[in-house]
Amino acid sequence: MTAARGRRESELAAGWAAAQGRVAEAARAAGRDPSDVRIVAVTKRFPASDIEILARLGVTDVGENRLQEARDKRALLADLDGVAWHFIGQVQTNKAKAVSAIADQVDTVDREGLVKALARGAVAHGRTVGCLVQVSLADDPGAAMNRGGCDPAEALAIADEVAAAAGLQLMGVMGMAPLHGDPARAFDVLAGAAARIRAEHPAATTISAGMSGDLAEAIAAGATQVRLGTAILGQRPAVG
Template sequence: MTDRRAELAQRLAAVRRRIEVASEAAGRSDPVSLVVVTKFFPASDVDLLAELGVTDVGENRDQEAAEKVTRLAHRERLRVHFIGQLQTNKAGSVARYADVVHSLDRPKLVGALDRAAGREGRVLDALVQVALDGAEGRGGAPPERVPQLADLVAASANLRLRGLMAVAPLGQDPHPAFARLHELAGRVRAEHPDAGWVSAGMSGDLEAAIEHGATHLRVGSAILGSRPSHG
């Protein structure tokens, strides 16, 4: 465990340095939040990250996350972000443990999560996911539907609209996609001033995301290493 803690500390410091350098290069002085993506990694790693000062962790598979969160020794220190595609029939489960949901991409899901959060007596932070490449299976609403979805989230009793989330297209330069996201985020923020979050950027493209205004980065492998085997 001591070796794993040292490994995580070293990797975490390297990523934080990348964020610092990229922010300086982009002329940004505003804070950029780091969400460490812990899918496929054990609760023990999440607890070590909390001890190392991490405040936000991301999960994208409900079955794994629901069980893992119950075993965290440092749950009170952490904000849990659900960042994966979400089926409406899983909304009730996610509403029990997630503090933030990044992947709202259709009206039916907004309604299901709002009702589920209400049953749990919770108000969840929520982001609308934007599809930047039109690829099947990656989730996200087409850009032209995003303003309407944002209005729907903002009007929900148990969801707090925080902003937008997107994943860069696979195998392409991320800059044009992140620039498009930045423009769309500005349009949403004009209508909803509190919706200033832009969740974009992962281990391989966080510098590009920071250049285009990302406020939240979702970084996994650069901190935790290669995924362990899983079922």
Template sequence: MSARKAELAENLARVEERIESACVAAGRKREDVTLVVVTKTYPASDVRLLAELGVRHVAENRDQDAAPKAAACADAELKWHFVGQLQTNKARSVAGYADFVHSVDRPKLVTALSAAAVRNGRELGCLVQVAFDVESGDVGARGGAAPDAVSALADAVAAAEGLRLEGVMTVAPLTGPYAGSPGQAFARLREISTRLRAAHPAANMVSAGMSSDLEEAVQAGATHVRVGSAVLGDRPRLG
């Protein structure tokens, strides 16, 4: 085993222990939480090593990095999650490789993704990104729709050809009433998810939590945690 593969295996085992412990503390089954490894800034060779180590879900936040990486790893039987802010002009590219888009936050993006999915002959799983740092009707600094916009946006996704409404996502806010309290933000996301499922029962994904706060996310009911640095190491600074 190469040194890098051994390092990744050790890190994965450590993250797995954290998720397992969080599930025990929350009274949940381990299999109810999916680990999505965020591979941004790391090479396709690392993605391949992760696949060899049993990882099945990987995420990227920039199309210009994700598209070539997904192509290079097309035979690795991975599910690709797009988790970053998405411009409408990138929708066509993302629809070519992503299995899930976590960052749907405005009607124009729904329209663009729908057209792109149909053009690519694919069905995209979509999550509505919720921002807890914005006023009504606005979009957050890191993307996301205001909580009061979620219902209408979810209805639009559910009605769009080529798209499948999967659930909701959030990033722990840096400002606003939940700044410094990720657990409270994740609990609020769970409440929004519960209301959403009354209208869309199959939309049961709750994507929340990263390397620093996955325990709070699991406690609040997250079904998917997005972990990067705890698996791959501290990221190099981008110039």
């Protein structure tokens, strides 16, 4: 092992331990069992070797948001078992077939056309792809900076489409709090959408919400999955 590799392993071990500690603290503060909250390590722009190290540390879920990068890493780590690959970026309909070939779960499903395209791709590749319905948590769901997602009122209909589609499995919902505003209020909206979906689809129990800045509010609102990147892996490498 090179000295640089050893340093990186130590850095990631420390980051992973700190992230687990933060999640556990937030869960206990909310009266919840820390084991009920899963961490997705957001590995975008970090090398495949980091994912390999994280897997050895016990990370079971990684998130990528660019198709080509995710495809390249998955190919490099073809023999890596025990890690679920989440696609956390917005998916263009014409890229859905390719995404369905490499993603174990797509966390950003927000329209009927995308459901159909992902389903066609999953069937063509002989795979079952998990899906989260992304719900917009902006005060104005039509605003340009709403961070993606469907109107909360449309979430159940999209969930119904996912549940009925061959090759797809409805897992639950995902939402990101707006950049400005009260995250607790936003996550309450997401929890409401999740409850309506769960009433019709009891197995759709995932609520993906919360990043470094709003982790506690998300877990207090019932999040079962949180996304942490730089908190685990450190400063993200520059593009280019």
